Amino acid sequence: MDDEESAQAVRSALEGGYRLVDTASSYENERGVGRGLLDSGVDRAAVFLTTKLRGADHGYQGARRGLTASLDRLGVDYVDLLLIHWPLPSLGLFVETFRSMVEMTAEGLIRAVGVSNFTLAHIDTLIDRVGVVPAVNQLEISPLMARGAERASLARLGILAEAWSPLGSRHGLPDERVVRTVSATRERTPAQIILRWHVQQGIAAVPRSKDPQRQAANLSVFDFTLTDGEMDALGALDRGYADTVDADQHVEY
Numbered sequence: 001m002d003d004e005e006s007a008q009a010v011r012s013a014l015e016g017g018y019r020l021v022d023t024a025s026s027y028e029n030e031r032g033v034g035r036g037l038l039d040s041g042v043d044r045a046a047v048f049l050t051t052k053l054r055g056a057d058h059g060y061q062g063a064r065r066g067l068t069a070s071l072d073r074l075g076v077d078y079v080d081l082l083l084i085h086w087p088l089p090s091l092g093l094f095v096e097t098f099r100s101m102v103e104m105t106a107e108g109l110i111r112a113v114g115v116s117n118f119t120l121a122h123i124d125t126l127i128d129r130v131g132v133v134p135a136v137n138q139l140e141i142s143p144l145m146a147r148g149a150e151r152a153s154l155a156r157l158g159i160l161a162e163a164w165s166p167l168g169s170r171h172g173l174p175d176e177r178v179v180r181t182v183s184a185t186r187e188r189t190p191a192q193i194i195l196r197w198h199v200q201q202g203i204a205a206v207p208r209s210k211d212p213q214r215q216a217a218n219l220s221v222f223d224f225t226l227t228d229g230e231m232d233a234l235g236a237l238d239r240g241y242a243d244t245v246d247a248d249q250h251v252e253y
């Protein structure tokens with residue numbers, strides 16, 4: 001979404017009851033997100049605001065420069081969660097980036113530090129070298145890319161798994177027969193079935209929609225429970241796509 005779309009979407013989402021907003025420096029829409037936050041009239045302290053450091057802002061000084069610029073564009077004094085968007089191991093800077101983020105936490109500029117698209121090996125390196133466990137690893141997670149073993153390892157470390165592209169639209173997930181069947185049986189939309197699959201396993205999902213009606217529907221997943229059989233049927237969709245993710249993609253970010 002561009003700034004204009006983001007301002008409208010964030011405003012309508014907050015008005016409709018959302019309290020978590022996920023953006024990134026590389027999305028080039030932080031100004032719009034900040035405007036939407038302001039226009040909604042919702043108290044800043046009631047909103048959980050996440051942004052992410054882009055590749056160009058890796059490194060000890062880069063992280064500080066990147067966060068300062070994000071805070072300025074968002075029009076806020078702090079973010080609730082700052083993520084390293086991609087580990088970009090070819091740059092060899094994610095440890096220093098994380099160290100800098102931890103320091104900025106002590107200064108009150110960030111409430112929690114996390115990562116995105118990190119493998120367990122990258123996370124082990126961070127913990128060994130910096131001595132701080134990231135609060136969150138944001139990954140592509142959906143029934144098609146369930147990452148069960150990886151999520152169990154994250155849970156053992158006390159790291160919350162957060163799902164990007166939770167609806168799996170790029171991979172045709174809403175049109176999968178089992179999703180359609182459960183959707184028809186439960187009289188819920190395919191998106192609601194998929195998001196309920198996340199919620200029921202303690203995965204924090206960040207679905208994106210610029211449409212107020214779809215936003216409302218996507219939020220309405222806390223008043224029903226999928227049966228074990230339905231969860232198993234959705235679980236059978238797992239195709240292990242996660243194995244194909246390249247930690248260095250988006251190095252240009």
Ligand SMILES: NC(=O)c1ccc[n+]([C@@H]2O[C@H](COP(=O)([O-])OP(=O)(O)OC[C@H]3O[C@@H](n4cnc5c(N)ncnc54)[C@H](OP(=O)(O)O)[C@@H]3O)[C@@H](O)[C@H]2O)c1
Binds near residue numbers: 192208
């Ligand atoms: N960390 C990372 O590397 C990373 C990567 C990708 C994304 N993300 C984050 O994850 C968020 C979500 O990921 P995403 O945007 O790729 O995928 P997504 O949320 O799974 O899907 C978004 C798409 O689904 C449509 N949609 C939403 N609700 C729908 C519904 N109820 N029925 C039908 N269509 C619906 C939206 O269209 P409409 O707007 O028209 O409703 C949009 O085209 C992003 O906004 C971003 O914050 C992070």
